[in-house]
């Protein structure tokens with residue numbers, strides 16, 4: 001059947017019909033809001049390159065999450081820590097009283113129902129800013145696995161609901177799974193940053209987390225943006241090693257990868273709408289070049305349409321607030 005029998009515009013005629021045939025909707029339950037926690041009290045450092053985001057001390061972070069839940073109903077967060085001291089291997093992150101475990105305990109005490117995803121990586125904790133232990137100018141894979149496993153156990157013992165390794169070392173999901181299980185933490189799921197690309201879109205994050213590499217870049221462990229077969233291999237390995245959820249990161253330049261992974265594996269799929277993607281929207285919005293609220297909604301909807309079940313996004317709070325303000329179900 002074709003025109004004039006077929007007229008696709010019939011189902012676009014008015015809002016009621018469009019609402020009825022809409023294929024994809026972003027729901028607040030799909031969203032995870034990232035936060036950056038720093039030592040001290042009453043600290044709220046604006047992150048210049050990420051308007052509306054802050055480095056928060058634990059007290060203000062707890063207050064912020066309380067407000068997030070109360071005003072938007074978003075009840076899932078991702079935590080990054082900025083320590084007051086760094087070391088060569090990131091061992092500071094494995095201590096019981098490291099910044100993120102302290103924050104997790106404080107949040108859980110007041111807001112036990114909030115799901116806390118803890119990012120596992122060494123780059124915020126190493127003096128050189130690389131994601132692992134450096135030997136002869138490169139990150140040593142197998143040595144790094146030790147700190148990742150120890151950090152994961154510390155975070156899960158503190159009360160993290162989900163462990164999310166973002167380092168891109170080979171074999172880390174298996175090693176972390178075993179370490180968690182050996183410590184009786186067999187019910188703590190792993191959200192693996194499986195296909196994580198060496199991306200310029202992480203620029204603002206590295207200011208926020210103070211984690212820029214001091215020499216070289218991350219291309220010897222993060223993926224080449226040109227590759228997508230390799231993403232399938234990465235995801236496959238993480239599933240074999242025991243990942244409960246897999247991730248593609250960044251999101252927008254990699255929607256094809258999201259779709260491929262979703263079509264290939266029956267796994268909960270996470271997409272990380274990263275800092276640079278967020279900041280570009282904010283910059284264009286601040287200049288009045290785009291309708292920011294519509295742009296945010298279109299972006300999140302596209303990521304979900306591509307196949308993501310879960311979206312980590314700095315827009316989470318604002319998106320839900322916008323929808324509620326407009327009187328829409330979200």
Ligand code: PBG
Pocket residue numbers: 119121123131166167201202203204205206218273274275276
């Ligand atoms: C840590 C980590 C990074 C991001 C999440 N976890 C930075 C990096 O790999 O350099 C990026 C998040 C973002 O840009 O929003 N390895």
